[in-house]
Amino acid sequence: MSLDTLSAMRRALEAGETTAVALTEQALAAAEAKADLNAFLHLDPTQARAAAEAADARRQAGEGTALTGIPLAVKDIFCSEGDPTTAASRMLANWRAPYDATAVARLKDAGAVLLGKLNLDEFAMGASGENSAFGPTLNPWDRTRVPGGSSSGSAAAVAAGIVPATLGTDTGGSIRQPAAFCGLTGLKPTYGRVSRWGMIAFASSLDQGGALAWSAEDVAEVFSVIGGHDPRDATSAPGTVAPAGALLSAPVAGLTLGVPEAFFEAVDSALQGPLAEARAQFEALGVRLKAIELPFAGDAVPAYYVLAPAEASTNLSRYDGVRFGHRCENPVDLDDLYRRSRGEGFGPEVKRRILTGTYALSVGYYDAYYRQAQRVRRRILESFTEAFQSVDALFLPTTPTTAFKLGEKRNDPIALYEEDRFTIPANLAGLPALSLPVGFSNGLPVGGQLLAPHFEEGRILSLAHAFQQVTDHHQQRPTAGGVA
Amino acid sequence: MNWDVVIGLEVHAQLQTASKLFSSAPNAAGATPNETASAVELGLPGTLPVPNAEAIRLALRFGAAIDAALATETIFARKNYFYPDLPKGYQISQLDAPIVGRGSLSVVMANGATKAIGITRAHLEEDAGKSVHDAYSDRTAIDLNRAGTPLLEIVSEPELHSAQEAVAYLRELHNLVRTLEICDGNMNEGSLRCDANVSLKPAGSEVLGTRTEIKNLNSFRFLERAITYEIERQRLVLEGGGVVVQETRLYDPDRDETRPMRSKEEAEDYRYFPDPDLLPILLTADDHAAARASLPELPAAKRARYETDLGLTASEARLLASERSTAAYFEAALAAGAAPKGVANWLSGEIAAQLNRSGETLDAFPIAPAQLAGLLARIDDGTLSSKLAKTVFERMLETREDADVIIEREGLKQVSDSGALEALVAEVIEANPGQVEQYRAGKGKVLGFFVGQLMKASGGKANPQQLNALLKAALGEPGEG
Known part of the structure; x- marks a missing residue:
């Protein structure tokens, strides 16, 4: 079996059993072979090979870090200097970022080999990957299904064995839901942990960068590199992130895990078996389960779909055809320039959210929508704070279903919004949340979700790591043709 | 309406x-x-x-x-x-x-x-x-x-x-x-x-x-x-x-x-x-x-201080304190030893007129506050008459030199040496017997003629107060006519 996890690659590199160049060639070949997945929007073999050679030299000089020489790739919403950075939008089809996002710069500094940029829902708006202006990404477990979104390429590239870990972003579940659909572990850190500098904004108060990989161990390695304070982001939290080893080694026996029963009852029956087994598994690890209630459940999705579009509507105002990005042909006047450049540059879901958000912020509607949604948001945070008085972390489903069919929810935006109902609360409260594979249903991965108080990523990474020491769900791989 | x-x-x-x-x-x-x-x-x-x-x-x-x-x-x-x-x-x-x-x-x-x-x-x-x-x-x-x-x-x-x-x-x-x-x-x-x-x-x-x-x-x-x-x-x-x-x-x-x-x-x-x-x-x-501690003296406080502590009139205080560069210039001249009233007069008089002519601002004024103080000191110690002071001021505008340098080089000191002035008075009286007679006949105004002649003869440098005293001593009181 080829090396396909970050830890295995790292051990092989450290033992001198392979080289960064060899791993990079393997990754480039896999990317070519699996181009049908449409996971990559931009592959840069030249840059990757140069980085691989530099990484081998660095390791030889004894200056390697955990990530030195590991092939990785990032969601194409992270700016990377000199590279196309499109946010999967026609608006930015020809735009190259003149600078690195902080997360990207930290990966490069660590010696990681960046292969290129990964597909996503346009401007990270979507839960299926189908809103990309450059075509949908397929789920490696079943190519007739979506990989989830918006970090569709980030999940597919790992699940397909192209790279062992990727960066994604999570505004309402965009790391965790695709991780669940693709049998991966995905971490959305505490809001403010990973700098948003260079991460193209969708909804600034909710956006958070994070990592997807097969295991909690591998996610922790990436998180410990990209996390920590950045003075270029005014919402960046102070302090650094502990090394991966420390993030994974918190004792879990004796912890109390809150389980909101209502969430478990709301999932598709096909998911209930694996989720129930996962609960039993945690108990076997010495974790105490405690039934709790999170009384806001029904309010999170509506509040989110006011706040996120409101912020997006103004974050996306800069795409006006004046300085960069798509500009329409031969505008007759300024209004025409704006209307046609934006009309042509943005896809339907992005437009829908700009319109919704503009409406929510308008005079006469602000109090009824935006202000009210902020109140709900505060209430949600309070109810989490209250829950964490009696439990150390929470366990709940990541998604209501397993990966659905391509096109299945395309014409039903509300159904697609409901996809996020288990993931959105953590974004509204700014909490760290992680999805991990807990089993399979009809050959499709099922995800479970762990949430912790602010800045306690180590607690959920340790819980997930302990779980993965005694389970093998994260070691399952899709077969070449599709369903295992 | x-x-x-x-x-x-x-x-x-x-x-x-x-x-x-x-x-x-x-x-x-x-x-x-x-x-x-x-x-x-x-x-x-x-x-x-x-x-x-x-x-x-x-x-x-x-x-x-x-x-x-x-x-x-x-x-x-x-x-x-x-x-x-x-x-x-x-x-x-x-x-x-x-x-x-x-x-x-x-x-x-x-x-x-x-x-x-x-x-x-x-x-x-x-x-x-x-x-x-x-x-x-x-x-x-x-x-x-x-x-x-x-x-x-x-x-x-x-x-x-x-x-x-x-x-x-x-x-x-x-x-x-x-x-x-x-x-x-x-x-x-x-x-x-x-x-x-x-x-x-x-x-x-x-x-x-x-x-x-x-x-x-x-x-x-x-x-x-x-x-x-x-x-x-x-x-x-x-x-x-x-x-x-x-x-x-x-x-x-x-x-x-x-x-x-x-x-x-x-x-x-x-x-x-x-x-x-x-x-x-x-x-x-x-x-x-910290914001309060960072405050300099504010214009309103300056106005009050100029009036009460420095003895300026309300309108002088307003003029000086209501414009930052003026206040800064004024205070710098004071720091160099000048008297408030004198600086105030020059700022509202000669300097204001000059700025008006040149269209410049006080920030770029060719005469530094300490130089103005130097000029005023020469008025106070009697070296310069007010007329001479204006001459020196104009030279300073051109050359940007200190008053003392200009006074020394161009010999612009007023003459207060009694011996020299007495000789000059005697000369002028002797050269103008007709006017002496008129004066003695009661035409007191003729004194002005003598002062003019003497200033001319001294190159404008004679101390006017001293000159008057010497003339009167030499000519006596004007006659009853």
């Missing part, structure tokens, strides 16, 4: 920080367009604003100076609108929780009376860029050098009641921001800009009339003329039975009139909301105390 005029001003002061309000790009006019616009000012995807701590300190200093309520938590908000020189499609400004709350400014009006004018609030915001219409024949260019420049928008209460009061308020504010060293006050370059809200109501009425807003008045003169025009225009509209339309107007100095700006849709909806890229900024009692 009599009308009450109601005016409120919104003043935008560019803050003198090293970098822009939300990035580390230099806060300086670039030599070439877009030179000082970084990725943040260009609004590139993925860029984020980080507030400039110095701008916050300067805003608090202003708040402390007008004795305002200083915020403990201040919030940046997005003001959304599309315009080509507004890179992000929104301006980062403040709506709720501005950094400076209500305060007041003591303004010396034209008649010398002091009036406290309320300041509603002052808030921080970023400037936009500029649209350049004359660079290319067929298109508009955008220069974003100015984008992101920190502005303090200072909003007055509608408590000004004439164009002259509005000008007095703006002068006071101008002097204050310069004294505080938060803004260079250069109105030509737009460092200080002013919008005026003007309305009329029937005299004594409680109900405010409909107002118009006149934008971008960049000099005291334009402010006065624009308001004067606008008051008259509104009066004519109202007295003709019409109604004033609430609108934004532009002052055209060439035609000396205001006219409606390119029509905007009524009451644009800016969709203000708290900027999610910027957390609320918490300001502590220590921050407030």
Whole structure:
């Protein structure tokens, strides 16, 4: 079996059993072979090979870090200097970022080999990957299904064995839901942990960068590199992130895990078996389960779909055809320039959210929508704070279903919004949340979700790591043709 | 019909920080367009604003100076609108929780009376860029050098009641921001800009009339003329039975009139909301105390001190304290040993006249304050008569040398040596027997003739008081006639 996890690659590199160049060639070949997945929007073999050679030299000089020489790739919403950075939008089809996002710069500094940029829902708006202006990404477990979104390429590239870990972003579940659909572990850190500098904004108060990989161990390695304070982001939290080893080694026996029963009852029956087994598994690890209630459940999705579009509507105002990005042909006047450049540059879901958000912020509607949604948001945070008085972390489903069919929810935006109902609360409260594979249903991965108080990523990474020491769900791989 | 005029001003002061309000790009006019616009000012995807701590300190200093309520938590908000020189499609400004709350400014009006004018609030915001219409024949260019420049928008209460009061308020504010060293006050370059809200109501009425807003008045003169025009225009509209339309107007100095700006849709909806890229900024009692401690002596306190401690008249004190460079010059001359009254006289006399002639400002005046003190010392010790002092002053303007250097080189000392003067007096009396006779016959005025002759003979250097005494001694009292 080829090396396909970050830890295995790292051990092989450290033992001198392979080289960064060899791993990079393997990754480039896999990317070519699996181009049908449409996971990559931009592959840069030249840059990757140069980085691989530099990484081998660095390791030889004894200056390697955990990530030195590991092939990785990032969601194409992270700016990377000199590279196309499109946010999967026609608006930015020809735009190259003149600078690195902080997360990207930290990966490069660590010696990681960046292969290129990964597909996503346009401007990270979507839960299926189908809103990309450059075509949908397929789920490696079943190519007739979506990989989830918006970090569709980030999940597919790992699940397909192209790279062992990727960066994604999570505004309402965009790391965790695709991780669940693709049998991966995905971490959305505490809001403010990973700098948003260079991460193209969708909804600034909710956006958070994070990592997807097969295991909690591998996610922790990436998180410990990209996390920590950045003075270029005014919402960046102070302090650094502990090394991966420390993030994974918190004792879990004796912890109390809150389980909101209502969430478990709301999932598709096909998911209930694996989720129930996962609960039993945690108990076997010495974790105490405690039934709790999170009384806001029904309010999170509506509040989110006011706040996120409101912020997006103004974050996306800069795409006006004046300085960069798509500009329409031969505008007759300024209004025409704006209307046609934006009309042509943005896809339907992005437009829908700009319109919704503009409406929510308008005079006469602000109090009824935006202000009210902020109140709900505060209430949600309070109810989490209250829950964490009696439990150390929470366990709940990541998604209501397993990966659905391509096109299945395309014409039903509300159904697609409901996809996020288990993931959105953590974004509204700014909490760290992680999805991990807990089993399979009809050959499709099922995800479970762990949430912790602010800045306690180590607690959920340790819980997930302990779980993965005694389970093998994260070691399952899709077969070449599709369903295992 | 009599009308009450109601005016409120919104003043935008560019803050003198090293970098822009939300990035580390230099806060300086670039030599070439877009030179000082970084990725943040260009609004590139993925860029984020980080507030400039110095701008916050300067805003608090202003708040402390007008004795305002200083915020403990201040919030940046997005003001959304599309315009080509507004890179992000929104301006980062403040709506709720501005950094400076209500305060007041003591303004010396034209008649010398002091009036406290309320300041509603002052808030921080970023400037936009500029649209350049004359660079290319067929298109508009955008220069974003100015984008992101920190502005303090200072909003007055509608408590000004004439164009002259509005000008007095703006002068006071101008002097204050310069004294505080938060803004260079250069109105030509737009460092200080002013919008005026003007309305009329029937005299004594409680109900405010409909107002118009006149934008971008960049000099005291334009402010006065624009308001004067606008008051008259509104009066004519109202007295003709019409109604004033609430609108934004532009002052055209060439035609000396205001006219409606390119029509905007009524009451644009800016969709203000708290900027999610910027957390609320918490300001502590220590921050407030530091702002108060950073205050220099304020103009009002200066005026009082000049009057009580230095013995100047109220109008002298006003003149000296109401303009930062004048006060600085005055105090520097005092520090170099000059007497207050003498400096005050020269500043309001010769120096003011010279500045008037040259059109320069005191900041660039060729004679340094210590040099003026040196000149005054030579008057006080009798070396120079006032006439000679003016001659030396004029030489100093040309050469920028110290008075003593000029006096020495050009021999401009007044002659007070009695022996030399007595000889001169004897000479002149001998040379003019006719005039001596006239004098003795009772024509006292002839004394002036002798003084003139003597000054001429001494090259203007004779000490006039001494000369008079010697002449009288030599000629005796004029005869009875």
